[in-house]
Structure formats: structure tokens, C-alpha cells
Amino acid sequence: METQCLFSRFCSKSVIASSKNPRNPLSSSPPFHSCPSCFVQSKNGVSFTPQCFPASQKLRAISRLECTNSVAKVNNVVSEKEDSKTWVKRKRLAVFVSGGGSNLRSIHQACVEGPVNGDVVVLVTNKHACGGAQYAAGKGIPVILFPKTKDEPDCLPSDDLVKVLREFEVDFILLAGYLKLIPVELIRAYPRSIFNIHPSLLPAFGGKGYYGMKVHKAVIASGARYSGPTIHFVDEHYDTGRILAQRVVPVLANDTAEELAARVLREVRSINYMWR
Template sequence: MELQHIVYGVSPKLSPAPSIPIGKQLFSLKPHSLLSSSHPSIQSQNFEVLSGAYYPINIAKRGGCYSSRRRVWCSSSRDIADPNEGHEVRTQVTGRRKKLAVFVSGGGSNFKSIHEASKRGSLHGDVIVLVTNKSECGGAEYARNNGIPVILFPKAKDESDGLCPNELVDTLRRLEVDFILLAGYLKLIPVELIRAYERSIFNIHPSLLPAFGGKGHYGMKVHKAVIASGARFSGPTIHYVDEHYDTGRILAQRVVPVLANDTAEELAARVLREEHQLYVEVVEALCEDRIVWRKDGVPLIRSKENPNETY
């Protein structure tokens, strides 16, 4: 099967931009402007800084220190082991804008929030491709209307144009995707993609994980379960994606109240408002390389205003 059959919605307005081949088909992407900025020195803590997709390649020198897996070590901390203890390193934001792939199965309201934030310049990244298991869903329609290529994944019995996992990995790598953002994507992510993009795939879930997560807990089902349990609080969770549903490390959460007379629809609307804000804030941090790791493997976000603070 030729890969050109799975790319949809190319905008003719983008034709002057450089073309990138996928199989025998060419489609155009928006040009990415180069930015240069830097973070102040981190003097109090020692973290591993995530930068882009976690490919199995060696980085000879990055940010003034040597690394084999994109690790940048800062000054010593009691909580994190440092092979270069006492050696202060100044971290820098990568000059180029990050390339984002968003996965959706439905209306894609979080996808739209991220894309709009990119267009207005509040995050240093661009959504360059949309992946969906439903080619006619609202998120796919929005992508086509905005000149964003759409890929169908996984293959379905009634669809002839879908990709298998290895084809999807190859395509995303060819596009040089840095981060994968799940935004209402209801299929389990294949192990091939998780291994290719270690620590670079994120999902948003409409409850405070680990509560009300796992297979079968999605959409309105989650909010009905929260209300039925008597829980007084709920809210969105953004977490890293592993090989199971909703079990990856939690990166960010936001709390909303569950009111005494709430319906599932009212609670869903309240949570969704927070989702739109939280996901954009997290993607901003990703694009600015502000994700750091505690020694115990818990990811934290470094404050943009005060790099010595994490949350």
C-alpha cells in the first residue's frame, strides 16, 4: 500500500512551502521560524531535561555538557544523583519550534486549543500532522480546514487507507515529530510507537488519576462514575503514555469541585474548560524544554518565571 493514500486535506494555500515526501506523495507544511532563547542557570537542583523525542541516538554535546541520551546535569541535589556533582550547567531552549502530532477520535476541542495557541504564538511549536482512527470526525475536519495533513491509524476493516504501527512510526520520524499529544484518542497506543517516542507521548484524561481511569473509562462515562462515587473533586490529568490505559507517570493536574446537584454534563463542561487551559500550559512547557525529572522518576514542570521552582 502506498502511503499517499492516507494523507488528507492538503491546503492549496500552503503550496509555496517546502514539500516533504511520504511514499510517492508530496504535501506541504507551514515553514517553521527559528527562535533563540535561553533559561537562567539552575543552581539548586539537578534534573534530567527532556528535549524532543527520545530517539535511540547519541548526542555528542548538548548545552555545554556531554550526554548519550539527551541528559543535561545541573548542580548537585540531595534528591538526585549527579555524576558531575558541583558542575553548574546553563540550560537553553532549543532554537527551532517543536513539531507536534496530535491524535484524536472525536471533536478535538483540546486539539483546537493547542493549534490556536500555536497560531497566536503562545507556544513554540506547530501541529504538523493529525492522527485519527475516524477519518470523518470533527477533529479531522478541523485539521483539513486548516491545512494540517490527516493520517488514519490504525487500519480498520472498513477502511483501506490506514497505517500499521511500523508505518506510523516511520511516517512520524520522517516528519521529525518531537512530541505526540493524545487529545481524546480512544485507541491503545501500540508498543512500537511508545518505544520509538519514549517520554514523548502525552494524554489528557478527564479525572484525577489514578481514580476513574483505565480501559472503558472515557468521556461521559468518567463523569458519571465520579458523581456516582460521591467524590467532592474532579479535574483533568495530563500523563505520560505507557503500554496500558491511563497508568503512565502524572505530569499535571487541575482540580474542580463536584457540586451536590451536578449532572454528568455540567461536570464535564467544568472539567473541559480546565482541560483546554492545562493542556496548552503543559505543551508550552514541553516546547520550552521545561520538563525535569526527580530521582524517583516523577516528572515536574520548571516554572517559566522562576527556573528554580518546579511544580
């Protein structure tokens, strides 16, 4: 519609300009041009009939030429705007996981294929042998262990996590199945820049202890007819930040937790595009 509007505007101006400009050789003809030296051959012989060429025909030809040039200009402007998108700074993402990393795979794939204008530059996990950490290592993504515990002595302490993420120049933090509570220091360092992906329609089936398959089993056991993923801001508590996006999927009769989880995961991939 925008192109059509520009098209009509350029066309109307072009016709007026060409018909009124005395310096334009294409518009120097009078309204009708008579050619007395031209003859029309008829069946009865030759008759001296002047041929008249309406100037409107020439103006239509001029209009088509000018409009074609105008459309080309419009297309060039649109092309330049599209090209400018490639110069938008790609966001640098840190993804936090604790398990198999299905959401991590979805996010990373969206970054690589283009829907998300960003890159996963670092993975943070509290389990060095989890599937998410193995996936990241296989893709050349640095892996950081956090928080430091007796079972994971090589993990970073809370005081150092913010510093390390700053060194990676992280813009946004995405919690994709991360089971630990985020320290206040990190929330303050990244205000409104930490997001959590939860596999239920919050506030239902959220809070401490609701994660992974436990969520889907609880949804089925409750008799709920609908479920779906939620993306929300992260605050100092579990699953209580402001909701940003949700997708709804049906809970079918005889659904297993695995079947429901797969259905929810497909919708997670669609709302991952909010970071583009």
C-alpha cells in the first residue's frame, strides 16, 4: 500500500512536470500535431487526410516512463531500508540451563538461522555434565559453572558472575530450564534484561519445585484443558516477574507428560523470536 501511494504520487507529479516544462523536448508538442504531408491509403484511392496524434498519447507514454523511474526510486529506498537492518547490532545472549538444553537448542538454532538477531556467546549452568553444557561445548560456546557448591567446587561465586558476563559483553540473559534462584546482584546488574522461559501458563503451576516434567505431570493431573509456555521478566523470586508473552496449547485426552512437553516446546520456539 505504501509503495502504491508513492507510485501514484510520483506519477501525478511527473505528468504535470512534463506537460508544463518548455525545455523538455518530449513535451514541446501542441495538444494536437497535424501532419499535412501524410496520406492515408484507402480502397478508393489516395485521399489527402491529415493524421492527428493526440498529445494525451504522448503524455501517457511520458507518464509510463516517469512512473517506471519513480517505482525504481521507491524500490531503491525500500532496498536501502532493508539493507540498513543488517547493520543493527546483534544482541549478545547468555543462556542459563540445568538440564538437557532443549530450549537452548531452540534459541541457538533461531540465532544461527536468522529469526533472532543475536548470538549465544556464553552458557551458564550448575551441572557441568548436563545435556545443555554438552551441546554448548559441541558448538564452541564457552561454558561457565555457577553457583559454587560443595559438589561443584569449580563454579564461580556470585560476586564474580556479573564481572564475567560483563567481559562477554552480554546484553540479555535467558533462563532456559535453570533451576537455581538468580542472585540479587545479577538482577540489579541487568535490570529488565533477564528473561525466564517457563513451561506452563503462569501463574498456574509456577514457583519453587515446578520445573521440567514435573510441570507437565502436574498440569495433566489437575485436569487442565490448556497449557503452554510463558516468558517473563526475572525478579528475586521464582516465576513471579512480569509476564511478557504466552502461547496456549491444548491438553489432549490420554496425553503423557512427554507428549505435552513436546507440544509446549514447539510453541517455545515461536516466542523465542521476541528477541529479534
